Amino acid sequence: MSNLPDIILSNKSKIKFAMSLCARCSMCAPSCFLYRANNGDPTYMPSYKMLNSIGLIFKKKGNLSDNDLENIKNIVWEKCVLCTRCYCSLGIDIPYLISLARDFCRQKGVYKTYDN
Amino acid sequence: MIKVKRKKFDEIIDCIDRYNNILNVGCGGCASVCLGGGQKEVGILNEELRLYYEKKGEKKDIDAYTVERACNEKCFLDLPNVIEKGNYDAIITMCCSAGTQLIAEKFNKIPVYPAVDTIAIGIDRDIGLYEEKCRACGHCVIGYTGGICPITRCAKSLFNGPCGGTNKGMCEVNPNIPCAWYEIYNRLKEQNRLEDIKKIHPPVDWKNQIQRTVVQYGYEERYVNMDV
Ligand code: SF4
Ligand code: SF4
Ligand code: SF4
Ligand code: SF4
Numbered sequence: 001m002s003n004l005p006d007i008i009l010s011n012k013s014k015i016k017f018a019m020s021l022c023a024r025c026s027m028c029a030p031s032c033f034l035y036r037a038n039n040g041d042p043t044y045m046p047s048y049k050m051l052n053s054i055g056l057i058f059k060k061k062g063n064l065s066d067n068d069l070e071n072i073k074n075i076v077w078e079k080c081v082l083c084t085r086c087y088c089s090l091g092i093d094i095p096y097l098i099s100l101a102r103d104f105c106r107q108k109g110v111y112k113t114y115d116n
Numbered sequence: 117m118i119k120v121k122r123k124k125f126d127e128i129i130d131c132i133d134r135y136n137n138i139l140n141v142g143c144g145g146c147a148s149v150c151l152g153g154g155q156k157e158v159g160i161l162n163e164e165l166r167l168y169y170e171k172k173g174e175k176k177d178i179d180a181y182t183v184e185r186a187c188n189e190k191c192f193l194d195l196p197n198v199i200e201k202g203n204y205d206a207i208i209t210m211c212c213s214a215g216t217q218l219i220a221e222k223f224n225k226i227p228v229y230p231a232v233d234t235i236a237i238g239i240d241r242d243i244g245l246y247e248e249k250c251r252a253c254g255h256c257v258i259g260y261t262g263g264i265c266p267i268t269r270c271a272k273s274l275f276n277g278p279c280g281g282t283n284k285g286m287c288e289v290n291p292n293i294p295c296a297w298y299e300i301y302n303r304l305k306e307q308n309r310l311e312d313i314k315k316i317h318p319p320v321d322w323k324n325q326i327q328r329t330v331v332q333y334g335y336e337e338r339y340v341n342m343d344v
Contacts, residue, residue, distance in 0.1 A: 007194040082144075082184055082191070099184045102144065103193045106155055106182055113156045114149050115243060 003062030005107060008054075008100060015058050015100075018092045022047050028094060031087040034079060046086040046094045049075050053101035062104070069110045076102045077112040117145075118212045119246045120152035120232040122161065128208065129168070131229040135206040136175070139199065140231065141219060142182035143211030144191075151244055153210025153232045155182040161210065161231060179204075186215025189222065199223055253320060254328060260312045262303030269296035275317045 008015070028046040029035050035044040042048055053072045057064065064072070076098055084095040105111055122128075132138055140158050148154025158180045169176045181198045185191035186209065199207070206227045209216040213234040220228040236248035250256075253267050257275065267273045271289035278297035281288025287295045304310050331339050 005194075006197065084188075084190070096190065099191055099193060102184055106144075111144075111155050111182075112148070113151075113154065115151055115156075 001061070001063075004058070005062070005104065007103060008058065008062070011097075011100060014093070015054060015097060018050065018094075018097055019055055019058065021090050022051060022088075022092060023090070025089075028086050028088045031085060032080075033083070033085070034081065043075075044079050046080075046088070046098075049080050050092070050094050050097050054097045054104075057101055057104050064108075069105060069108060072101055073105050073110050073112065076105065117149055117237070118147070118214075118234060119150045119236045119238045119248070120147050120210070120212050120234050122152060122157065122210070122232050123230070125164065125168075128161070128165075128229075128231050131231075132165075132176075132206055132208060135204075135227075136177065137203065137205050138176065138178045139202055139204045139207045140178060140180050141186065141195065141207060141209045141211065142180065143186040143209075143215050144182055144184040145187070145211070145215075147186075147211045147215075147232070148182075150240075150246055153212075155180075158182055158210050183211075186211035186219060189218065192222075195219075196222075199226070255320065257317055260315055260317070261300045262307065262312075264296060264300050264303060266296055266300065269299070275319060277313065 002009075024047060026045060026047065029040070029042075029044075032044060032046050035041070035046070038044045053076050056068065056072065060068070080095075080098050082095055082099055082102070086094050088094055102111070140162055142148070142153050142155050142158035144154060147157075151157065162178050162180050165176070165178050179198075179202055181195060183192050183195050204226060206229065207219065207223065208229050208231040209219055210230075210232050211219075212232075213230060216228060216230045236246065237250040237252060238246045238248045241247055248268055250265055251267050251273075258265050266275060270278075271287050271293070272279055274297065278295060278301075279288070282295040282298055283291070285295060285298045287293045301310070301313060304312055329342075331342075
């Protein structure tokens with residue numbers, strides 16, 4: 001059963017488009033300052049972050065375990081600051097898709113609080 | 117980053133008392149980082165409001181939604197939808213006043229009230245402890261003043277050296293506050309560039325200040341038709 005919120009459903013075609021179009025070409029990687037600052041750690045690649053956050057949420061139709069949510073939280077807050085500067089040559093709006101994953105987590109009460 | 121601090125409870129009540137169906141909007145950017153108005157703080161305020169009105173025997177619906185950045189419409193995410201569905205009589209915001217103004221502009225049929233004060237552009241000394249460093253004067257002089265902002269740090273925001281009240285390193289306005297110009301002098305001296313203190317800077321023309329727009333280098337062509 002699908003447990004996807006309206007905002008994700010209304011962006012369904014965008015997400016599907018991104019998931020099928022992303023060729024893991026890694027062209028987006030150098031446009032992310034965090035990827036560069038972390039010596040090219042592939043888990044900082046914008047495409048990796050997108051596919052393993054909103055991509056996973058979409059694939060699992062919103063039915064995520066607590067562990068999944070924690071992993072996504074780590075990706076979308078610790079590995080991305082949503083500076084919106086990454087660039088995909090195929091036109092995928094990666095930051096927007098990552099922000100959808102953040103919103104999904106927030107609605108589940110999972111988010112970064114900065115107080116520790 | 118920008119530092120915000122929650123307003124006094126009474127002031128928030130004064131703003132929202134006449135409404136029954138309210139949305140509290142938090143911000144996932146600076147307001148979250150400074151622990152002033154992120155999702156957690158929105159939740160805390162809403163809980164306090166709920167208890168307050170419950171005690172008074174009044175029924176109010178106060179919802180919460182946190183955007184990723186209130187200063188960028190692209191980061192509003194579901195906010196337009198939430199507002200449309202919620203049919204709110206008022207919105208309170210816990211982002212900075214810039215974000216609040218964007219929300220007020222975009223949803224201009226609904227009264228918008230900030231529940232926080234935007235205090236400073238500042239730095240983090242510790243968790244929950246911040247210090248103002250800049251007042252965005254628009255013409256930074258700290259290259260000449262040893263990396264110490266005279267606008268923020270000097271009680272009179274003096275540009276060209278200390279006033280006559282500087283007293284053994286302390287400011288005449290408050291003997292517990294270091295004199296900014298004393299610190300500037302010492303730092304420049306340590307760096308062996310005291311000549312910088314002699315470079316005179318014209319006073320800032322504070323009158324007739326108009327709203328600034330920033331067009332970054334390289335983007336002039338793109339916004340050429342904008343009257344900025
Ligand atoms: S939005 Fe995130 S992924 Fe894109 S460049 Fe910024 S930090 Fe990197
Ligand atoms: S709205 Fe204000 S507090 Fe929120 S990210 Fe923008 S500048 Fe920071
Ligand atoms: S002079 Fe001070 S207030 Fe002006 S831009 Fe520099 S740090 Fe900010
Ligand atoms: S004593 Fe120093 S800090 Fe105080 S007003 Fe005068 S110059 Fe500014």
